[in-house]
Amino acid sequence: MVTISPNGHSLSFFFVESRLGHMKTPPPYPVSGRGPADHEVRDQIVAAATEHFSRYGYEKTTVSDLAKAVGYSKAYIYKFFASKQVIGEMICAACLQEIEAEVGAAIDGVDRPPEKLRRMFKAIVEASLRLFFQDRKLYEIAASAATERWQTALAYEGRIQKLLQGVLEEGRQSGDFERKTPLDETTMAIYLVIRQYLNPLLLQHNLDFAEEAPARLAGLVLRSLSP
Template sequence: MDQEITIDVSGVSGQRGPADHKRRQQILQAADEHFRLYGYRKTTLADIAKAINLSTPYLYKFFDSKQAIGEAICSHCLGTILTEVEQSIAATRSPVEKMRRVFIGLESRGWRLLNEQRKMHDLVSASFEEGWGSLDRFKEAVFQIIRRIVVQGRESGEFERKTPLEETCRTIARMTELFFHPTLLEQAGKSQEEEAVAAANVVIRSLTA
């Protein structure tokens, strides 16, 4: 990291000891730097401990495994994506445009992560492969954003009201995964912005039919 930040570990599995302990943040800071330089899979607990002059067993006072550290940092990384999406949709009042910006924002941030922060992309990839809780919380947050937009659109009369709300929103949320899933982005090998816009337009047409 270029500067120190506080990584919120609330709700993250595998945490031990006081959540706001200064030493926890030092460990997370060291882990974040190692993950960015060498990757999550190549970094060991011994590497993290050595970076801040601690013994490896001491880390277990705060985390029950390397994955617990990885989940905390992954949760923070995914949280920054959500923040950017929220800021983008807050800039418009139109539910139609908000929905479009969700698709575009998730694709854009996922593509940037792959190209500009490859090691962090690999960390997110590990969360998909191993089914981490940080990923589940991210997906649920995306669903809640979409649900909020659909409700707003229905209340304003811009979106239809016939289809079940939960079913509609869950389906749309699953569609967005096509544009932030790390493996799919790698396989595509190029920006999927046009595809994200096209998918958003299909969703919008179905909502306004």
């Protein structure tokens, strides 16, 4: 098992240990792989790949590089993963699950839908900034996922939209939010507002406003939702 070292790559190991290393059930994000999902060799390959990507970057790393790093042949790695992208998707999925978990925890137990929405915006921005930019090399994986529209990225967007829609439905039932606009239209419009802090390609262009964005965007959205 890979251990956390003080060399600046602790985030990458956190991904593996907290999500991939102990994954016994299929993740909520679709990732195609080969071999048993809980095989210890599979975990070792992902752990080694995460460390290697963190040091050298996703684009510059080949499956041959990973084979050398993990101590197995290239052919053996292909028994578990069809391509380097599949390994990247597993790491990306772990990152996205962490963000979704933080957003869910931020609104869990909050009674009023308007406050849920405020906390949702705040959690999305804070978690995205931390997980996407603490490790610039691993950021390349998230950027590739967004650029190439990997299934992990698409599934993540859909799950965030579903979470947002749930908050909006609660607000309509409580009388806090207007009901005239079709729910799907409202959900998508608000999602597009916050998407600039969810999508890594857009996020890097909005860092100057990240500190004030959650409160200002949530306030604007809440005023538009007034009944």
